[in-house]
Amino acid sequence: MTLRYHAHKPLRHHPGMPETRLAALLSDVIRRQRQLHELNQRRLAELAGVSQATVARIERGDRSPSLPALERLLAAMDLQLTIGVEELDAHLDARLTEQAARPLAEVLDGLGLDRIVDRLGDLPYLLTGSTAALLQGAPLPTDAVEIAVRWRDSARLTEWLNAAYAQRWNARWGEYGGVHIEPEEPGEHRWLTRHGELRAQMCDELPAGIKVRHGDRSYRVVPLVQVEATDPRAADLLRRHRQRQQAAEAPAG
Structure with a gap:
């Protein structure tokens, strides 16, 4: 299954990346898109069919969300995700x-x-x-x-x-x-x-x-x-x- 995240820049999944780092990248994506769509955590949770606690944990970067949960959250904001691979820290060079x-x-x-x-x-x-x-x-x-x-x-x-x-x-x-x-x-x-x-x-x-x-x-x-x-x-x-x-x-x- 190909996932594509339509935003200003793609999110990249780095091989060997510690989960805490991946969680931080995903939390940043979800939080920023939620704010751009002028949604609070409770409303996004309602639209995605997950709990507000789940949204809060993801945005805090406590852990990486499951792919189904991530898809539901992005779909609730009319978005989808691109996952690719690149050299570690290449995202900093891209930015x-x-x-x-x-x-x-x-x-x-x-x-x-x-x-x-x-x-x-x-x-x-x-x-x-x-x-x-x-x-x-x-x-x-x-x-x-x-x-x-x-x-x-x-x-x-x-x-x-x-x-x-x-x-x-x-x-x-x-x-x-x-x-x-x-x-x-x-x-x-x-x-x-x-x-x-x-x-x-x-x-x-x-x-x-x-x-x-x-x-x-x-x-x-x-x-x-x-x-x-x-x-x-x-x-x-x-x-x-x-x-x-x-x-x-x-x-x-």
């Missing part, structure tokens, strides 16, 4: 290639960067993580605007989040909502706002920032060397990006 091929203005608009930055006003912050890397020429894939904020400004951030009708990421249920939005509360510093997705790195003091320009705008960002030292996910992607650049520049033969 880097895809990101590099997109105009930076399009990427930033999709993130809602200017919408979020304009509304942060005088809240002290720096752009960090993959967002900072993008603005400094490294096409790292990211799905949220990433900022560094001081702990002593957390009350101001909470005020901003309330004004932006933010919902905080709920790791227990694998979706936004149902938990307190304040940064002081336990949980990942990740919110869905009316302006776009936002992630925050809470710190005692902001690192020294630099200004970069894109188009007619200027942004204050964490330098790449600092991003690489403080953000393991972005650091891994930066190293992979540089390796790809070096391989492309190496003389043939």
Whole structure:
């Protein structure tokens, strides 16, 4: 049986991939498509004929879903899945290639960067993580605007989040909502706002920032060397990006 997942990019099943990693990929697909279709977990479960607990477990990445359950969930959203094989970690190369091929203005608009930055006003912050890397020429894939904020400004951030009708990421249920939005509360510093997705790195003091320009705008960002030292996910992607650049520049033969 051939399964095909019609979305912006195919999901690939890697031979020898640990189940936890495959589960994480599948959970990301289900969660993102559910949100794109504006469904909550309960409604998707009803449409697919499974329990809400099943949807929650899959979106948390606790385990890989069975193929019948996966087919029912995707079919409930008028989707089907493509399963293929490729070299381990090739999906990262594909994402880097895809990101590099997109105009930076399009990427930033999709993130809602200017919408979020304009509304942060005088809240002290720096752009960090993959967002900072993008603005400094490294096409790292990211799905949220990433900022560094001081702990002593957390009350101001909470005020901003309330004004932006933010919902905080709920790791227990694998979706936004149902938990307190304040940064002081336990949980990942990740919110869905009316302006776009936002992630925050809470710190005692902001690192020294630099200004970069894109188009007619200027942004204050964490330098790449600092991003690489403080953000393991972005650091891994930066190293992979540089390796790809070096391989492309190496003389043939």
